[in-house]
Amino acid sequence: xxxxxxxxxxxxxxxxxxxxxxxxxxxxxxxxxxxxxxxxxxxxxxxxxxxxxxxxxxxxxxxxxxxxxxxxxxxxxxxxxxxxxxxxxxxxxxxxxxxxxxxxxxxxxxxxxxxxxxxxxxxxxxxxxxxxxxxxxxxxxxxxxxxxxxxxxxxxxxxxxxxxxxxxxxxxxxxxxxxxxxxxxxxxxxxxxxxxxxxxxxxxxxxxxxxxxxxxxxxxxxxxxxxxxxxxxxxxxxxxxxxxxxxxxxxxxxxxxxxxxxxxxxxxxxxxxxxxxxxxxxxxxxxxxxxxxxxxxxxxxxxxxxxxxxxxxxxxxxxxxxxxxxxxxxxxxxxxxxxxxxxxxxxxxxxxxxxxxxxxxxxxxxxxxxxxxxxxxxxxxxxxxxxxxxxxxxxxxxxxxxxxxxxxxxxxxxxxxxxxxxxxxxxxxxxxxxxxxxxxxxxxxxxxxxxxxxxxxxxxxxxxxxxxxxxxxxxxxxxxxxxxxxxxxxxxxxxxxxxxxxxxxxxxxxxxxxxxxxxxxxxxxxxxxxxxxxxxxxxxxxxxxxxxxxxxxxxxxxxxxxxxxxxxxxxxxxxxxxxxxxxxxxxxxxxxxxxxxxxxxxxxxxxxxxxxxxxxxxxxxxxxxxxxxxxxxxxxxxxxxxxxxxxxxxxxxxxxxxxxxxxxxxxxxxxxxxxxxxxxxxxxxxxx
Numbered sequence: 001x002x003x004x005x006x007x008x009x010x011x012x013x014x015x016x017x018x019x020x021x022x023x024x025x026x027x028x029x030x031x032x033x034x035x036x037x038x039x040x041x042x043x044x045x046x047x048x049x050x051x052x053x054x055x056x057x058x059x060x061x062x063x064x065x066x067x068x069x070x071x072x073x074x075x076x077x078x079x080x081x082x083x084x085x086x087x088x089x090x091x092x093x094x095x096x097x098x099x100x101x102x103x104x105x106x107x108x109x110x111x112x113x114x115x116x117x118x119x120x121x122x123x124x125x126x127x128x129x130x131x132x133x134x135x136x137x138x139x140x141x142x143x144x145x146x147x148x149x150x151x152x153x154x155x156x157x158x159x160x161x162x163x164x165x166x167x168x169x170x171x172x173x174x175x176x177x178x179x180x181x182x183x184x185x186x187x188x189x190x191x192x193x194x195x196x197x198x199x200x201x202x203x204x205x206x207x208x209x210x211x212x213x214x215x216x217x218x219x220x221x222x223x224x225x226x227x228x229x230x231x232x233x234x235x236x237x238x239x240x241x242x243x244x245x246x247x248x249x250x251x252x253x254x255x256x257x258x259x260x261x262x263x264x265x266x267x268x269x270x271x272x273x274x275x276x277x278x279x280x281x282x283x284x285x286x287x288x289x290x291x292x293x294x295x296x297x298x299x300x301x302x303x304x305x306x307x308x309x310x311x312x313x314x315x316x317x318x319x320x321x322x323x324x325x326x327x328x329x330x331x332x333x334x335x336x337x338x339x340x341x342x343x344x345x346x347x348x349x350x351x352x353x354x355x356x357x358x359x360x361x362x363x364x365x366x367x368x369x370x371x372x373x374x375x376x377x378x379x380x381x382x383x384x385x386x387x388x389x390x391x392x393x394x395x396x397x398x399x400x401x402x403x404x405x406x407x408x409x410x411x412x413x414x415x416x417x418x419x420x421x422x423x424x425x426x427x428x429x430x431x432x433x434x435x436x437x438x439x440x441x442x443x444x445x446x447x448x449x450x451x452x453x454x455x456x457x458x459x460x461x462x463x464x465x466x467x468x469x470x471x472x473x474x475x476x477x478x479x480x481x482x483x484x485x486x487x488x489x490x491x492x493x494x495x496x497x498x499x500x501x502x503x504x505x506x507x508x509x510x511x512x513x514x515x516x517x518x519x520x521x522x523x524x525x526x527x528x529x530x531x532x533x534x535x536x537x538x539x540x541x542x543x544x545x546x547x548x549x550x551x552x553x554x555x556x557x558x559x560x561x562x563x564x565x566x567x568x569x570x571x572x573x574x575x576x577x578x579x580x581x582x583x584x585x586x587x588x589x590x591x592x593x594x595x596x597x598x599x600x601x602x603x604x605x606x607x608x609x610x611x612x613x614x615x616x617x618x619x620x621x622x623x624x625x626x627x628x629x630x631x632x633x634x635x636x637x638x639x640x641x642x643x644x645x646x647x648x649x650x651x652x653x654x655x656x657x658x659x660x661x662x663x664x665x666x667x668x669x670x671x672x673x674x675x676x677x678x679x680x681x682x683x684x685x686x687x688x
Contacts, residue, residue: 080159104147322402327339475505
């Protein structure tokens with residue numbers, strides 16, 4: 001497990017659905033997090049995959065989760081088993097699946113390679129899992145070393161995990177993430193780069209991951225989309241790989257799907273033969289599944305030679321691509337990529353020019369090879385126009401497949417998001433394309449310091465606090481502000497300002513509206529160090545503590561100030577009420593000594609000093625102020641200062657106006673003769 005972070009979706013010890021107790025985080029990603037948990041009823045350890053809150057409300061991702069949860073119907077020890085799908089009260093969707101206790105195959109790759117026989121055993125086990133998944137018309141599409149876990153570290157216990165982009169290959173079925181590319185370029189089959197995936201695409205990925213794990217190095221497929229496409233048209237170099245592993249990899253990684261094994265079951269049978277001791281020593285390349293290759297015969301055409309027919313027959317022709325695609329992207333790191341097709345050189349130039357203008361990066365010509373099959377002659381102009389619409393986004397990905405266009409990205413703010421969405425929809429309609437945009441409003445990364453500056457400018461009743469925020473707040477993180485305001489309109493203005501500034505991040509404003517007198521005091525309070533000073537409220541009639549601060553008519557509150565027993569200095573305590581009056585509780589004429597050493601009595605590590613008493617305690621004692629709640633309803637505030645010397649040179653009257661007190665306090669703070677060690681405040685809420 002890895003260390004928890006403040007922004008984690010779940011916390012250790014949290015109980016989901018009254019069943020699954022979270023034990024810790026085992027992985028994080030862009031869409032969510034994975035946790036280890038324990039079923040409190042059965043004791044079984046499970047893995048819980050949770051979606052971020054923003055994605056938990058996104059129908060595309062919910063459809064993906066539903067598709068992944070459908071994997072529960074597959075019963076194979078070589079495939080992770082899904083058991084539950086649910087949603088928490090606060091909106092997080094999560095999946096429950098088997099916890100596979102082991103190391104990913106990528107550990108072997110990172111250690112520099114693996115033994116051929118161990119890889120054959122892994123391949124046999126993974127192929128068995130693919131037999132089960134393909135029987136359900138499911139194509140994994142993302143087989144890679146990190147998606148295969150060796151339970152207990154044993155090759156024969158390999159388990160396929162993470163079907164998050166699995167595709168339904170049955171007739172008429174829809175792919176959850178579209179028919180566009182899904183997976184990792186290093187292991188994806190060539191046909192996946194053109195939006196097609198079938199069961200034999202998983203077989204290609206199996207061969208590619210076996211080769212990478214044997215060599216201990218991730219395959220080099222080039223630095224640009226054009227290079228990726230070109231290299232995928234050639235079989236990978238298996239020089240130095242011993243038989244029979246080399247033969248297996250060669251067969252699995254044929255660029256043409258028709259030349260690969262016909263099924264995962266055929267791979268299982270072939271590896272069975274390879275693992276037999278009698279045959280293990282004989283380097284034999286079994287290709288029983290390969291179809292016979294047609295022979296090309298050139299026939300002399302007599303007099304047609306002179307007429308140039310041969311020249312026309314042998315002239316190079318463009319390959320036909322279906323569906324016709326283009327993928328352009330500018331990532332969060334600024335890196336830009338382009339891959340696709342154009343029907344001619346002028347169309348390619350148009351696309352390359354639009355991409356350079358929108359992304360700030362020039363793509364090589366081979367990123368857009370020429371190919372036949374464009375839906376219309378205007379296709380390049382339409383693609384260029386849609387690329388141009390993406391330019392204002394901070395990061396984006398544009399996918400055009402045939403007559404469908406999809407744009408995802410992050411705009412700098414809500415206004416930019418709305419403008420790009422409208423422009424993209426209009427450009428798609430004008431080109432006769434079916435356009436769909438899923439855009440988030442940024443900024444993509446929001447500094448908590450910038451939000452604090454923003455709310456500080458709007459504070460009108462003491463400081464406002466940005467609660468529970470990390471230094472950087474990603475998209476989807478809640479922006480929560482708490483504090484006091486002088487008017488309800490301030491809270492509304494605060495919420496509206498934040499919603500415009502923070503983009504697609506939920507905004508929560510927990511603001512208490514106080515009367516102007518209390519706000520006058522709060523604006524003057526300096527930022528204290530805390531110093532362990534606190535205020536305890538109580539009920540004189542019951543001697544019980546009052547934790548809420550809520551009192552009713554006739555109640556007799558008690559107020560105690562708690563400070564560390566070894567604290568030094570002086571104390572000043574007052575109550576500012578709803579009517580603009582301020583009552584100086586300590587010191588006062590009857591109790592002039594404010595030195596902590598002379599106040600209260602220490603009890604262990606804490607000194608408790610009572611400053612407002614019960615009526616019976618105060619009877620006949622002028623130095624024991626007491627009060628009851630009348631029908632002047634609202635909020636009053638208890639204010640405490642601990643200072644290095646008396647706060648004021650002279651005693652203040654027992655009762656004065658908040659304005660008079662504020663003027664005197666302002667003079668003390670401006671003079672700098674008194675050092676304030678700490679402050680504390682507590683609300684008293686009087687109700688009917």
